[in-house]
Structures are given as structure tokens and as C-alpha cells.
Amino acid sequence: MNAAVEPKPAVTGHPIRLQGLKRHFGELQVLKGIDLEIQAGEFVALVGRSGCGKSTLLRLLAGLDAPSDGEILLNSQPLTTLREDVRLMFQDDRLLPWKSVIENVGLGLKGDWKPRAQQVLAEVGLAEKADAWPAQLSGGQRQRVALARALIHQPRLLLLDEPLGALDALTRLEMQQLIERLWQRHGFTVVLVTHDVAEAVQLGDRVIVLEEGQVGLDQAIPLKRPREPSSPAVATLSGQVLSRVLQQQSGESAPEGHQLAQLRWSW
Numbered sequence: 001m002n003a004a005v006e007p008k009p010a011v012t013g014h015p016i017r018l019q020g021l022k023r024h025f026g027e028l029q030v031l032k033g034i035d036l037e038i039q040a041g042e043f044v045a046l047v048g049r050s051g052c053g054k055s056t057l058l059r060l061l062a063g064l065d066a067p068s069d070g071e072i073l074l075n076s077q078p079l080t081t082l083r084e085d086v087r088l089m090f091q092d093d094r095l096l097p098w099k100s101v102i103e104n105v106g107l108g109l110k111g112d113w114k115p116r117a118q119q120v121l122a123e124v125g126l127a128e129k130a131d132a133w134p135a136q137l138s139g140g141q142r143q144r145v146a147l148a149r150a151l152i153h154q155p156r157l158l159l160l161d162e163p164l165g166a167l168d169a170l171t172r173l174e175m176q177q178l179i180e181r182l183w184q185r186h187g188f189t190v191v192l193v194t195h196d197v198a199e200a201v202q203l204g205d206r207v208i209v210l211e212e213g214q215v216g217l218d219q220a221i222p223l224k225r226p227r228e229p230s231s232p233a234v235a236t237l238s239g240q241v242l243s244r245v246l247q248q249q250s251g252e253s254a255p256e257g258h259q260l261a262q263l264r265w266s267w
């Protein structure tokens with residue numbers, strides 16, 4: 001069962017605007033002109049077949065890479081460099097093995113950061129592990145530390161690049177619930193890249209399918225939270241999104257919605 005999700009605080013702020021965003025690597029045109037508006041506090045899930053440019057888009061949003069053309073506007077300002085309030089989390093936790101858990105959370109911070117680090121560790125359920133070494137943690141716990149390391153910067157935008165991909169099903173479910181609760185509590189904007197359509201539908205306010213370097217589908221998910229992964233409504237919407245991705249890949253149609261509820265779909 002999903003844990004109860006707290007009411008979401010009112011979120012104010014400017015939308016993030018992607019305007020004519022292009023990225024090519026030599027001859028390879030990966031992003032061919034993305035136009036998108038993401039509202040402050042929105043949870044956007046990004047799906048699409050392998051190699052379609054999801055991570056490329058996330059790196060542009062993180063300011064880790066520059067577009068070949070077009071721009072990203074954050075607070076009406078072009079996003080051109082790394083920002084303190086934009087954080088990116090990957091499938092691998094990227095913890096430093098020679099630093100304790102709390103030191104990993106406070107990495108690069110100055111001043112009296114320890115009380116705040118302890119607080120964010122408590123938020124991800126790891127208050128007791130502050131002095132442990134990364135090697136002493138499970139995969140799910142390590143991802144919680146990575147999440148705490150992002151939270152300590154009080155992100156306005158949290159970018160998640162398939163962060164749960166390497167976790168077992170139960171840990172994955174717990175992490176999904178944790179991410180949803182933290183998002184509800186803090187009100188930051190999330191862009192989640194995932195290969196799991198059901199996960200995208202369970203968590204997203206919107207699911208965006210990238211195809212051929214453009215937005216192929218922008219599907220609103222108007223379902224109440226918390227959402228049961230096995231509910232018919234989640235299964236139906238997952239089926240619609242998956243159908244689009246499969247058509248794009250091979251012209252096949254997707255399986256029935258009720259089958260989707262039982263399975264995790266990747267491609």
C-alpha cells in the first residue's frame with residue numbers, strides 16, 4: 001500500500017521554458033527542436049526508447065551541457081551554467097567511498113552544514129546511518145543518501161535520470177513513495193527519466209514521450225494521489241503511453257492495460 005501523501009503546498013514560481021531546443025553531436029541530430037513548458041512544482045516523467053535523447057535533455061536542463069540551438073529559460077533567465085538550486089541524480093549513486101554518509105551529503109558545503117545534513121538524512125529515513133560508510137549500505141540506502149545530497153541544496157528543480165533502475169521491485173516501490181512524499185513536502189519541480197512506463201504514470205503529473213528528437217506525446221495524468229500501481233486507471237494510461245512508444249519502435253500495438261498492471265515495462 002502507498003503511504004499517505006501529504007497535501008501539496010501551493011507552489012509559486014516561473015515555469016521552465018524550453019524553446020526550440022536542439023542538440024547534435026557531429027552529424028547526429030539528437031534533439032531536433034523541443035518546445036516545452038514545465039510549471040513550477042510540476043512532476044514530469046520523460047520516457048522514450050533507448051538513445052532517443054532523454055539523458056541529453058536532462059544534461060541540458062542541469063546546465064551540464066549547452067544546446068546547439070534554442071534555449072532553456074528558468075525564472076525567465078537563460079539557463080547556461082550549473083546552478084545551486086538545480087540538482088541531478090543518476091542511476092549510480094556516485095557516493096565517495098572514503099567519506100562517511102554525512103560527509104557525502106555535505107560534500108562541497110561550507111559553514112555549519114552538519115545539522116542540516118542530519119535533518120535531510122532523517123527525511124530520507126537514514127538518521128541512524130550518518131557515520132556509516134557507503135560500503136556498509138544497501139543499494140536502496142545509497143540512493144537515499146544521493147537523494148539527501150540533492151535535498152540539502154534545497155533544489156528548485158530536481159532531475160532524476162533513471163535513479164531507481166538498479167533497485168529490486170520492493171525497494172523501488174519504497175523509493176517511488178519517498179520521492180513522491182518529498183516532492184509533495186518541498187514543492188520542487190521534478191523531471192524523472194524512466195524506462196518504466198507504469199512508474200512514469202504512477203508519479204507524473206505529465207508523461208512526455210520523446211521520439212525522433214521531439215515531443216511525440218505530452219500526456220496529462222489527472223489521477224488522484226497516492227496512486228496504486230495496480231489500479232485500472234494507472235494500467236489504462238500506461239497502456240496508452242506504452243502503445244505510443246511501441247508503435248514508434250516497431251509498429252506493434254501494446255498489450256492490454258490489465259496486463260500492464262502486473263508488469264514492469266522496459267524497452
Ligand SMILES: Nc1ncnc2c1ncn2[C@@H]1O[C@H](COP(=O)(O)OP(=O)(O)OP(=O)(O)O)[C@@H](O)[C@H]1O
Nearest residue numbers: 025028030048049050051052053054055056057195
Ligand atoms: N557526448 C556525446 N557525444 C556523442 N554522442 C552522444 C553524446 N551524448 C549522447 N550521445 C548520443 O546521443 C544519443 C542520445 O543519447 P542519450 O543518452 O541522451 O539517450 P537516452 O534516451 O538517455 O538513452 P538511454 O535510455 O539508453 O539511457 C545516443 O545516440 C548517444 O550515443
